[in-house]
Amino acid sequence: MKVSAIIPAYNEEERIGKVIQTATSCKLISNIIVVDDGSEDKTFEEASTYNVKVIRLPENQGKAQALKTALLYCDCDIVIFLDADLIGLRTSHIESLIYPLLFNNIEMTIGIFNSGRFFTSWAQKITPSLSGQRAFKGHLIKDIIDLDMEGYNAEIAITRMIKEKSIKAEHILLDGISHAIKEEKYGLSKGMYCRMRMYKEIIKYMMQ
Ligand SMILES: O=c1ccn([C@@H]2O[C@H](COP(=O)(O)OP(=O)(O)O)[C@@H](O)[C@H]2O)c(=O)[nH]1
């Protein structure tokens, strides 16, 4: 059973190391693909210090394109998407996303932050369809590559595909996990600007 972990990363030099370390120490994961999505910081250099495949995009293309690029390199039974800015990721979180695909009739799991930091857990409870932590069976790789998605609408496009194709999906609560929010990464005004731009992309996609 081959499991590939995909970690898209844009300017995550300070955060990506911990996520890679946890993914590396998870025995279920066979290989890790980091996509450095045209970062201006040292994300590529930091990721390259680990024994993982690092793909460097020449310029920032958005999260959806970073995920699609990595999927083109995947020939595996199960794929797991992990954001590079996760805080408190443990191997047990990764296992809880993968196990249902091994033992149940489930095709995709969607991780929902639970009992971590209030704001991020609350946001994911309200909009679970936005969660970036997902594991899915290999037969869905081509379907996801073929999706018309860009920027931050990857998760909402995948969620729509789940409904349209009646894919068997399950939400998995991930205890004690969070992520660095945009305002923490970029400061208040730029963070809020990036957040609004993300919501605009998502809403535009939902209206199509
Ligand atoms: O243009 C981008 C924007 C984001 N990301 C990555 O996609 C994941 C989720 O993005 P972000 O952290 O901005 O979303 P949030 O977690 O704040 O919702 C993170 O690993 C980012 O580094 C990316 O690869 N390209």
Ligand SMILES: O=C(O)[C@@H](COP(=O)(O)O)O[C@H]1O[C@H](CO)[C@@H](O)[C@H](O)[C@H]1O
């Ligand atoms: O939880 C949310 O509301 C958003 C926004 O997170 P921030 O609090 O702006 O860092 O984060 C998610 O949504 C993005 C779009 O679907 C995904 O790409 C992220 O992986 C996910 O964390």
